Amino acid sequence: MAFARNMYTIDSSSGFSPKKMVNPWKTYVKLSAVLMGSHDLTKGSLAFLNYPVQLMFKSTKVLLVMVMGAFIPGLRRKYPAHEYVSAILLVLGLILFTLADAQTSPSFSVIGVIMVIGALVMDSFLGNLQEVIFNMNPETTQMEMLFCSTVVGLPLLIPPMVLTGEVFEAWNSCSENPLPTNGLPST
Secondary structure, eight states, X not given: OHHHHHHHOOOTXXXXXXXXXXXXXHHHHHHHHHXXXXXXXXXHHTTTSXXXXXXXXXXXXXXXXXXXXXXXXXXXXXXOHHHHHHHHHHHHHHHHHHHHHOSSOOOOOHHHHHHXXXXXXXXXXXXXXXXXXXXXXXXXXXXXXXXXXHHHHHHHHXXXXXXXXXXXXXXXXXXXXXXXXXXXOOO
């Protein structure tokens, strides 16, 4: 199976350069938009939801991935009923575990719930979209997928980081705590 081979192994001897790309850049623009949108919504939802609630919502991702896989052209997956039952039981178990382990009471905000649901929808598209790319063009390597989606995604990620001030906090933290040159922690 090309997907499994490309998804889990990297041939580091071949390397990657944009000259060796097998997919058009527009493929990676779509992929990066979904990836960065999911990242931003997931991270942003924590401003409105506590972590246990967010985790509870995110644990339903497996169900959405299964459902989206049935509707995405190029996949049209069909799962047997017992796999849906297994996924539902898994989600219920994760929700119960999360609620039992939560030290704080769940806090819900409509904005946070909408954001985390948006992130879940994007997450469900992400894995399926990557699989479609691998299936449509088996020569696609994991290195190409990672490099191109990162290069395209970086400009999509920077504006929210500037608007929230995170990029400045990160810059200041790196300036105050530079990496040691000898590999040992600085004293």
